Structure formats: C-alpha cells, structure tokens
Amino acid sequence: MLGTFVAALVAPAAAQAQDEGGEIVVTANKREQNLNDVGLTITAIGGAALQERGITSLADVASAIPGLAFAPSNTGTPILTLRGVGFNESSLGVYPAVSVYVDQVPQPFPALAAHSAFDVQRIEVLKGPQGTLFGQNSTGGAINYIANKPTDTFQAGGDISYGRFNAIEANAFLSGPLTENVRARLAMNGRHMDDWQYSATRDDGNGHQSYIAGRFILDADLGNLKLEGMLSGWRDKSQPQAQQLVGIRVQNWSAEREARHPFYLNPTWSGGNPRIADWSTLVRDPGLSPASSTLPYGFGPESTWGENNLDPFGNRRMWQGSLRADLDLSGMTLTSITSYADFKQRQGIDGDGMKQVTYDLEKSDGYIHSFSQELRLSNDQTGAFRWMVGGNYEKSTTFEDQGLRYFDNTSHDSSLFFINYSGVTNKQKIENIAAFTNLEFDVSPSLTLKAAARYTSSKNRNALISYTTENGNVNKFFNYLGALLNGVTSDYYNENGVPTDAAGNPLPLPFTPITPDQNYTLNSSFMPGEVFRGNLKEDNVSWRVGVDYKVNPDVLLYANVSRGYKAGSFPSLAAANAVALRPVNQEYVTAFEAGFKASMFDRVVQLNAAGFYMDYRDKQVRGRLLDPIFGGLETLVNIPKSRIAGFEADVTVRPTSGLTLSGAVTYLSSKILKSPEPPKNYNVLGTADNFVGDPLPFTPEWSGSVNLDYRYETSGGLTPFIGVSVSARTKADSQLGSERMDYLGLKGESPCQTATDGTDVCFLAPGVKNPFMLNGYATVDGRVGVEGKDGAWKLMFWAKNMFNKYYWTNVISSADSAARFAGMPATYGLTIAMKVQ
Numbered sequence: 001m002l003g004t005f006v007a008a009l010v011a012p013a014a015a016q017a018q019d020e021g022g023e024i025v026v027t028a029n030k031r032e033q034n035l036n037d038v039g040l041t042i043t044a045i046g047g048a049a050l051q052e053r054g055i056t057s058l059a060d061v062a063s064a065i066p067g068l069a070f071a072p073s074n075t076g077t078p079i080l081t082l083r084g085v086g087f088n089e090s091s092l093g094v095y096p097a098v099s100v101y102v103d104q105v106p107q108p109f110p111a112l113a114a115h116s117a118f119d120v121q122r123i124e125v126l127k128g129p130q131g132t133l134f135g136q137n138s139t140g141g142a143i144n145y146i147a148n149k150p151t152d153t154f155q156a157g158g159d160i161s162y163g164r165f166n167a168i169e170a171n172a173f174l175s176g177p178l179t180e181n182v183r184a185r186l187a188m189n190g191r192h193m194d195d196w197q198y199s200a201t202r203d204d205g206n207g208h209q210s211y212i213a214g215r216f217i218l219d220a221d222l223g224n225l226k227l228e229g230m231l232s233g234w235r236d237k238s239q240p241q242a243q244q245l246v247g248i249r250v251q252n253w254s255a256e257r258e259a260r261h262p263f264y265l266n267p268t269w270s271g272g273n274p275r276i277a278d279w280s281t282l283v284r285d286p287g288l289s290p291a292s293s294t295l296p297y298g299f300g301p302e303s304t305w306g307e308n309n310l311d312p313f314g315n316r317r318m319w320q321g322s323l324r325a326d327l328d329l330s331g332m333t334l335t336s337i338t339s340y341a342d343f344k345q346r347q348g349i350d351g352d353g354m355k356q357v358t359y360d361l362e363k364s365d366g367y368i369h370s371f372s373q374e375l376r377l378s379n380d381q382t383g384a385f386r387w388m389v390g391g392n393y394e395k396s397t398t399f400e401d402q403g404l405r406y407f408d409n410t411s412h413d414s415s416l417f418f419i420n421y422s423g424v425t426n427k428q429k430i431e432n433i434a435a436f437t438n439l440e441f442d443v444s445p446s447l448t449l450k451a452a453a454r455y456t457s458s459k460n461r462n463a464l465i466s467y468t469t470e471n472g473n474v475n476k477f478f479n480y481l482g483a484l485l486n487g488v489t490s491d492y493y494n495e496n497g498v499p500t501d502a503a504g505n506p507l508p509l510p511f512t513p514i515t516p517d518q519n520y521t522l523n524s525s526f527m528p529g530e531v532f533r534g535n536l537k538e539d540n541v542s543w544r545v546g547v548d549y550k551v552n553p554d555v556l557l558y559a560n561v562s563r564g565y566k567a568g569s570f571p572s573l574a575a576a577n578a579v580a581l582r583p584v585n586q587e588y589v590t591a592f593e594a595g596f597k598a599s600m601f602d603r604v605v606q607l608n609a610a611g612f613y614m615d616y617r618d619k620q621v622r623g624r625l626l627d628p629i630f631g632g633l634e635t636l637v638n639i640p641k642s643r644i645a646g647f648e649a650d651v652t653v654r655p656t657s658g659l660t661l662s663g664a665v666t667y668l669s670s671k672i673l674k675s676p677e678p679p680k681n682y683n684v685l686g687t688a689d690n691f692v693g694d695p696l697p698f699t700p701e702w703s704g705s706v707n708l709d710y711r712y713e714t715s716g717g718l719t720p721f722i723g724v725s726v727s728a729r730t731k732a733d734s735q736l737g738s739e740r741m742d743y744l745g746l747k748g749e750s751p752c753q754t755a756t757d758g759t760d761v762c763f764l765a766p767g768v769k770n771p772f773m774l775n776g777y778a779t780v781d782g783r784v785g786v787e788g789k790d791g792a793w794k795l796m797f798w799a800k801n802m803f804n805k806y807y808w809t810n811v812i813s814s815a816d817s818a819a820r821f822a823g824m825p826a827t828y829g830l831t832i833a834m835k836v837q
Contacts, residue, residue: 632686
C-alpha cells in the first residue's frame with residue numbers, strides 16, 4: 001500500500017492525524033509534510049485507529065499493513081519482513097532489516113520496541129530501503145512511532161478494557177503546561193491476562209501476560225532553542241508462547257534410542273486448535289549421567305539431580321532516555337538527538353512443542369546497552385532548494401547467554417556420551433559511524449529533483465564461548481573426540497574424557513583439556529578451552545535519487561532508485577565447529593520504484609499505486625550446514641542473489657458524511673537467483689539443497705485489507721460508530737525451500753517406517769502435509785460503540801479474529817521435531833474511555 005491516506009485504514013485515524021487544513025502530516029523526510037506531497041512509500045495509522053482497532057504490538061501493526069509480516073522466533077526476538085526483505089534471526093543482539101524509531105529515536109534491536117504503540121499520534125511505515133535519512137540497517141524499511149506531545153492546556157484521560165481470558169488493559173495520560181514555556185506529558189499502559197493456552201497432555205495452562213509501560217516527555221521553548229526530553233520504559237513478565245508439535249523427523253534411529261525415547265513413536269499432536277500446545281514443566285531424570293560399560297570410560301555413579309523446573313517464564317525490562325535539541329540559526333536549524341537504551345532479559349523457553357525435553361532453552365538471558373547520537377544541520381525547508389547534512393554515532397554492547405537442555409533428545413545416548421546441555425555466551429561490541437546528506441530542488445512549481453547519500457563504517461567485535469554444565473557431558477565428548485582427532489589413543493580415560501595411562505595420569509595433548517564446570521569453545525580442529533573471537537569491519541554508501549512531478553495540486557507522480565545496506569552479525573548458537581560461528585556479511589538492496597498519489601472528486605476518492613523491483617544481494621538468513629556428527633545445525637547464511645518484484649495499490653472512498661470505505665492490496669513475486677555455496681547450502685532438514693527459484697521466507701504473494709467505518713453524529717452530540725476490518729494474506733514459506741520440502745522422505749506417499757535398524761523415524765500431525773508452510777488466512781475484526789460530545793467519553797465493544805480463524809505465523813525446526821506458533825484465537829471485550837480538557 002503506497003502513500004496511504006491515514007483514513008485509508010479508518011476514518012478516526014484521519015481525524016487524529018490531520019491539521020487544521022485537513023491534511024495528513026508525516027515526518028518521513030525528518031520534517032513535517034503533507035502525506036500526499038511525499039514521493040515515498042508510506043502507510044500511516046492514526047492514534048484513534050490504533051486505539052479502536054486494539055493495535056498495541058508489532059504483530060498488530062503487521063496485521064494492519066499489507067506487505068508487512070511479523071513472526072515470533074524461538075527466543076522471543078521478533079522477526080519483521082517488509083516487501084520480502086527481512087532477517088529470520090533469533091539472536092538478541094542482531095540488527096533487523098526493518099528498523100524502528102520513536103520520535104526519530106532509534107530502537108536499534110528488535111526486542112527494544114516491544115511496547116511502543118501506546119499514547120501515539122500515529123505510526124508511519126516507510127517501505128523500501130531507508131538507508132539515507134533513516135540509516136540503521138533498514139534495507140526493508142522503517143517503522144516510526146510518533147508519540148503524543150505535551151499540550152499547551154491541561155488534559156487528562158484514559159481507558160480501561162476487559163476481555164476474554166480475563167484480560168485487563170488500561171491506558172492513562174496527564175498533559176499540560178508546567179510554566180509558560182515548559183510542558184510535560186506522562187502516559188502509562190498496562191495489561192494483565194490469564195493463560196490462554198492449555199496443555200495437550202496435562203491439566204495446566206500457559207501464555208499469561210503481564211506488563212507495564214510508561215513514557216514521560218518534557219519540552220521547552222527557550223527562545224531560539226527548543227528542547228524535548230523523553231524517558232520511557234517497560235517491564236514484561238509475560239510467559240512465552242508455547243509451540244504446537246506438527247512433525248517428528250529423527251535421523252539414525254537405533255534400538256537404544258527406541259528404548260530410551262519411545263515417545264517419538266507415539267507423539268502427542270497439538271495442532272488444529274490455536275489454544276492447544278505443549279511444553280516441558282517439572283522434569284525428573286534420574287540418569288543424566290548413567291554408568292555404562294558401553295562407554296570408553298566410566299562416568300561414575302548415576303546423577304541424583306532430582307526435579308528440574310523447566311516451566312516457561314519471562315522477565316524483560318527496558319528503559320531509554322533521549323534528548324532532542326533544535327537550535328534556530330537564522331535560516332538554518334541545528335538538530336541534536338541523543339539517546340541511551342538499557343535492556344535486560346531473563347527467560348526460559350520451550351522450543352519443541354513437546355512435554356519431553358528435546359530442545360528447551362532452559363536459560364535465555366542477556367542485555368543490551370546502546371548509545372546513539374545524531375547531529376544534523378538543515379536550511380529553511382520551505383524554499384526551492386532544501387538541504388540537510390548530518391552524522392550519526394552508535395555504540396552498543398549486546399550479551400546473550402543461552403543454555404539448551406535436551407536430555408530427551410536422541411543425542412542423549414551412549415554413542416554421543418549422553419550429552420544433554422549446550423550453552424553459549426555471545427558478547428558483541430558494535431560501533432557505527434555515519435555521515436549523510438539529503439537534497440531537494442524544485443526545478444519548477446511542479447517538478448522536484450531529489451538526491452541523498454549516507455556513508456557508514458561499522459565495526460563488530462565478537463567473543464563467543466560455548467560451555468556445558470557439570471553433568472552436561474558435552475565437554476567429555478569433545479575432549480574424547482579431540483584426543484582421537486589429534487592422534488592420542490589410550491585404553492584408559494578419566495571421568496572428563498581425558499586419556500590417561502594405566503596409573504590414571506593424563507597423557508599430554510596438543511590442546512588444553514577442561515573440567516566439567518569450565519567453558520569450552522570449538523574451532524575447526526575441535527580444540528576446547530578457547531574463546532572464539534571475531535572482528536567484522538564493513539563500510540558502505542547508501543543512496544537515493546528520485547523525481548516528483550505534480551500534475552496538479554491533487555495528483556503526484558514520483559520515481560525513486562535507492563540502495564540500502566544492513567550490517568553483518570555473529571550468531572548466538574552452540575556450534576560443533578567454527579564454520580557455524582562465522583558471521584554473515586552485510587546485505588544490500590537496490591530498489592526501483594514508481595508510483596502516484598491522487599485525490600479526486602474533491603477528496604471523496606483517494607487512490608495510490610506503485611510498482612517496484614528490488615535487486616537483493618547477500619540476503620542474510622538463519623540457515624543450516626551439515627555436521628558429520630550431529631546432522632543439520634543452525635548457522636547464518638548469505639544468499640548471493642535474489643529479486644523481488646511487485647506492486648501496491650489502495651483506494652479510499654467517502655461517499656457520504658461519516659462513511660469511509662477503503663481497500664489495499666500488495667503483490668510480491670520473490671525468487672532466489674543464486675543459491676549459497678557449500679558448506680552452507682543445506683535446508684532445514686539437513687539435506688544439501690539448491691534454492692534457485694524458491695521464494696524468500698515470510699513473503700506471501702498477495703496480502704491485503706478491507707475496512708469499513710461509519711460514524712453518525714446526532715443532534716444531541718452523541719456519535720454512534722461501527723467498524724469492520726478484514727486482513728488477508730496468501731501462503732508463505734517459513735524456511736528456505738519450504739514448499740518443495742518432503743518432510744517424510746518418501747515423496748508424501750506414507751510416513752517413514754519405524755525400525756531399530758537405523759531407518760529414519762518420521763511422522764506428521766493429522767492434516768499436515770508440509771509442516772514448514774504458512775497457510776494463507778483471513779481474519780475479521782469489528783468494533784461498535786458510542787462517543788460523547790467532543791470525545792469526552794467513549795463506550796466500545798470490540799472483537800479481534802471474531803470468527804476464530806486458526807492460523808500460524810512461524811514454524812520452528814528443532815533437532816528432531818517441527819512446531820508452529822499459532823495466532824491468537826478470537827478475543828472480545830469492552831472498552832470505556834474518558835477524557836478531560
């Protein structure tokens with residue numbers, strides 16, 4: 001949807017975003033402009049629409065924007081894909097392809113923007129590479145939250161909602177002057193909801209939500225200097241969503257694995273109903289380190305660990321402070337935006353959709369510290385020649401500590417020394433320096449030429465350590481394997497897997513062995529005990545050139561060619577060799593786009609459309625490589641060459657006072673043109689593959705929305721209203737090559753046979769043909785209510801996904817299974833709002 005009028009979504013949105021002249025104001029060029037005068041792809045949703053439609057999260061924003069896809073990851077890091085450009089990476093400290101800002105203050109990592117959509121004037125979604133004015137690695141686009149500002153007069157208000165699953169959500173704000181030139185605004189948002197999921201095998205629940213968020217803004221007019229300070233933050237203790245098991249695919253089945261893991265032969269499925277799922281909880285395993293004569297060394301007595309609580313939990317918090325200063329220099333404006341963000345998380349996540357512990361993140365902790373500074377100088381933006389020059393500096397430190405538990409996994413057997421815990425810490429120190437310029441020149445009142453460029457230098461210093469717990473046994477396995485690979489053989493091994501002589505004295509090794517409680521790191525020689533370090537240095541020049549032509553005051557034609565880059569990064573994963581730990585290089589997108597925006601019949605009809613083609617190089621994805629011992633393991637992969645072509649259109653019609661009809665559609669044709677080279681050319685099943693001709697993940701061919709809103713103001717000042725919104729999209733891949741994938745290995749004829757002779761064991765849930773496909777779906781939301789005079793109060797009944805459509809947003813492959821994230825079922829409730837001014 002290109003250049004969309006705010007009212008293209010709902011009529012109240014237009015009222016919220018209009019100025020006195022009835023124009024929609026956006027800040028896509030870092031200055032206020034009428035939306036129809038901006039030759040860029042922009043969709044805007046106003047604050048009233050956000051409230052009435054219950055848009056409070058990135059997932060909600062994506063459902064309202066054709067061409068934008070949201071997917072959860074197995075660590076809770078959100079994945080945003082816009083026009084097919086995205087990064088399906090789950091690490092905490094990774095830059096997204098779709099960047100997020102609040103009042104031009106960057107939220108550089110996806111987790112930071114979890115609770116930003118409250119008390120806002122509007123949300124602006126800029127499509128296509130935004131690497132010039134909005135650098136921050138935005139090869140796909142940018143999402144800008146424009147917060148409500150302090151008011152010149154006292155205002156206060158709020159709302160409270162009650163809905164299904166005992167969900168209570170409240171918003172409140174206070175705003176007004178403190179002195180003649182100083183104003184302040186305080187806004188709060190909070191939500192509490194009971195469990196909405198229940199276990200397929202037990203009588204317990206999951207998925208409760210509990211968070212609180214706040215934002216304080218203080219602005220001051222000090223003559224030629226304007227200041228705006230903002231302090232925002234949130235704490236979220238919501239329970240991570242559990243997945244639904246839809247596939248079992250075990251490699252190298254054996255008699256021992258059948259005896260130790262019989263549940264693989266009779267899995268409990270949980271698909272078909274969005275509320276049914278499964279997860280690990282209180283677990284007791286008396287044999288994490290069993291004594292066994294089949295091993296080349298003795299482990300000693302059996303472990304007495306007892307009970308281990310793996311119930312999913314979450315505890316995240318973030319705060320950010322920023323200061324913006326605008327200094328009037330007589331015809332020029334100097335702008336400074338300084339910000340610092342601090343984020344911390346502790347969480348445990350079930351990663352397989354099973355009550356058994358086959359792939360559970362027992363620990364997923366981390367933090368983000370990010371400082372940014374922007375300084376820019378611009379001339380009078382009302383003249384025929386407009387320029388802006390500036391620079392950015394960012395310094396961020398990210399840390400992630402993941403502990404993967406898998407003692408019900410088939411790796412937990414004698415052939416692999418009963419390994420059951422792999423941990424990794426990943427610390428990245430990132431520094432970005434950039435300089436940019438933006439130029440616009442009105443050749444005539446109708447013709448405008450545009451050019452922009454940004455140079456960026458990026459440095460990323462990485463330190464990654466893989467580790468195990470005392471009885472995790474991974475150190476023992478790799479010490480033993482390392483000894484064999486280095487030619488050290490012995491008839492005796494101690495409890496740590498280190499070869500010894502007959503008297504028990506350790507034999508000299510060409511590497512340093514470790515004890516069970518020490519960290520280990522693996523490089524290409526399987527040498528434990530070292531930190532994997534990497535330094536990634538990159539630079540690039542993003543640019544845009546374009547032309548705008550005003551046919552008349554109501555019709556704009558435009559064309560742009562742009563290029564944007566996204567920096568490379570290191571993965572957070574416990575690897576079996578150093579190849580998997582190598583970073584992806586920076587990706588870049590060259591986009592060609594042309595379109596128009598037209599207001600017709602005295603603004604009764606608004607029509608916008610555009611076509612585009614994007615040349616995508618070195619696209620970053622979370623892919624696979626083949627490990628000779630463990631099979632397909634995760635790694636970061638660059639896809640050398642792909643392309644995306646498509647068009648967008650939207651229309652808004654206001655046939656009579658109070659009635660708004662609108663529709664929007666996006667068509668995307670994506671294709672991989674060159675597949676990754678070995679060893680990173682494996683699909684999610686651990687099979688060597690050629691992805692040429694496949695579509696990009698999370699890129700539905702068609703997506704669209706239809707909205708109807710009607711408001712009628714009575715003579716007494718009451719305004720009844722009703723609205724219906726439909727959002728739809730066609731099928732999409734969740735993994736590379738999903739549509740071609742034969743999960744059962746028998747071309748879909750029948751499930752793989754169960755045997756004890758090494759034959760693979762694989763099953764699919766009833767009704768599932770291709771577990772990694774995201775089926776197409778449509779959801780319907782509705783609202784009906786009445787508003788008091790001048791908006792003093794509002795009573796509204798609402799429903800989201802009112803027909804309880806079952807759909808899913810991502811499918812995760814773990815070691816032996818596949819599980820999906822289901823979308824929320826039908827929710828409904830009542831909202832009461834009040835405002836005093």
